[in-house]
Every structure is written in structure tokens, then in C-alpha cells.
Amino acid sequence: MEHIYPIFDKMLTRADKEALLGQRGIMIWMTGLSGSGKSTLAIALERELQRRGILCRILDGDNIRSGINNNLGFSPADRRENIRRIAEVARLFVDTGIVTIAAFISPSEELRRMAAGIVGEADFFEIYVNTPLSVCEQRDVKGLYAKARRGEISEFTGISAPFEAPAAPAMTVDTSAMPLADSVNEILNSILPRINKQN
Ligand SMILES: Nc1ncnc2c1ncn2[C@@H]1O[C@H](COP(=O)(O)OS(=O)(=O)O)[C@@H](OP(=O)(O)O)[C@H]1O
Numbered sequence: 001m002e003h004i005y006p007i008f009d010k011m012l013t014r015a016d017k018e019a020l021l022g023q024r025g026i027m028i029w030m031t032g033l034s035g036s037g038k039s040t041l042a043i044a045l046e047r048e049l050q051r052r053g054i055l056c057r058i059l060d061g062d063n064i065r066s067g068i069n070n071n072l073g074f075s076p077a078d079r080r081e082n083i084r085r086i087a088e089v090a091r092l093f094v095d096t097g098i099v100t101i102a103a104f105i106s107p108s109e110e111l112r113r114m115a116a117g118i119v120g121e122a123d124f125f126e127i128y129v130n131t132p133l134s135v136c137e138q139r140d141v142k143g144l145y146a147k148a149r150r151g152e153i154s155e156f157t158g159i160s161a162p163f164e165a166p167a168a169p170a171m172t173v174d175t176s177a178m179p180l181a182d183s184v185n186e187i188l189n190s191i192l193p194r195i196n197k198q199n
């Protein structure tokens, strides 16, 4: 019997998806201490991008650690597996042409380079949210620093587990030294040329 619909044996490509959306998929990877402002920046950035007609996906503890990674804790091995899975998921979004914003502590250069390797170095825009530990601790959004100081939480980043600053981030933001809107504008100025199809 004759087929009236052609049979294709190849999935549509990233370029096909990007043409459909009229944007390029990139990874915006925020790294920094708990309370440094990663999620707040990610949410504000997503809103600004959406306002410009750009489709985004935020990956953060609320949708990753509570779901796909709900079997992982904060040992070095679990943090590694956390970041590996996040990077694999992020790659699927980036390959769909979506601007993907990750907000995870990702406390070491090794973990961040692993993530960049999975996502693809060329698509990886690393932002170091370099808010001083003293400010993060003062904010103590979830009361975890106080618990860590009292020894009720072990291996807490910045207190009893290490945070290694990025060696060469694409951008550094200190949320204690700059209003949120200014940080978001600075990020937008850097990433919009990479996202816009006509460039
Ligand atoms: N031991 C320990 N160390 C660090 N953080 C802890 C810990 N236990 C719980 N939390 C809460 O988990 C959030 C960090 O998770 P991440 O997935 O970003 O961490 S990591 O990248 O795997 O290091 C982090 O949330 P954010 O404040 O959103 O960063 C903490 O609230």
C-alpha cells in the first residue's frame, strides 16, 4: 500500500528547534553559596527574557532536588551525581533551543567543568554569584547557616564543606554590592547577543 505520509528516520535537529523558536539555546550556570542570590537572579532573569519573547527553563533545588534527585544528599559523591544529572537534563533543554538557567551551589571547579563538558563548553555561560559568606549567613533565608553553626547540619557549604571560586567565570555578580535590577541588566547585555538568532 502506498504511504500518503512520508516516513522520516531522523529526529529533527537542534537547528530545526531553534528556527521554530527564533532563538538559540544556551546554558546559564549560576554558582555560589547558599543564599548568594542564585534563585532570585534566575527568576528575575527568566521574567526579563520571557518579556522579550524568549523561552526559558529554570533548574533549581525546588524542581530538581525534590524530584529527579530526591535520593541525593550533600556528600561529595552525591553532589557530583546531583550536578551530573542536572547537566544531562540541561543538555536536553539546550538542545531543544531553550535558554536554560541552573541555580546550584556546584561548589568545585571539577564539578562545574564536568557540567560544562556535558552541556558543551560553547553553550556554557558561567556566572559566579560572589556574595560574601558573611552576607549569605546574615540573610540565612532558610535558617540553615544557624543550624550549620550549631553543628545540626554537617558538610554545609561555606561552613563545614568547601566552596572553590570559579577560575574563569564569564561573569561575576555580588548581590550585596549591586541592586538586583542592575545585575539582571548586566547579565542580559551579555547573553542577549548569544540568544538572538539574527546575530
Ligand atoms: N549540607 C548542605 N550544604 C549546602 N546546601 C545544603 C546542605 N543541606 C541542605 N542544603 C540546601 O540545599 C541547597 C543546595 O543544593 P545544591 O543542589 O545547589 O547543592 S550542590 O550543588 O549539590 O552542592 C541549598 O539551597 P540554596 O540556598 O538554594 O543554595 C541549601 O538550602
Ligand SMILES: Nc1ncnc2c1ncn2[C@@H]1O[C@H](COP(=O)(O)OP(=O)(O)O)[C@@H](O)[C@H]1O
Residues within 6 Å of the ligand: 032, 033, 034, 035, 036, 037, 038, 039, 040, 041, 103, 139, 141, 175, 176, 178, 179, 180, 181, 183
Ligand atoms: N541584589 C540581590 N540579588 C539577589 N538576591 C538578593 C539581592 N538582595 C537581597 N537578596 C535576597 O537574598 C536572598 C537570596 O536567596 P536565594 O535567591 O534563594 O539564594 P540562593 O538561590 O543562592 O540560595 C533572597 O532572600 C533575596 O531576596
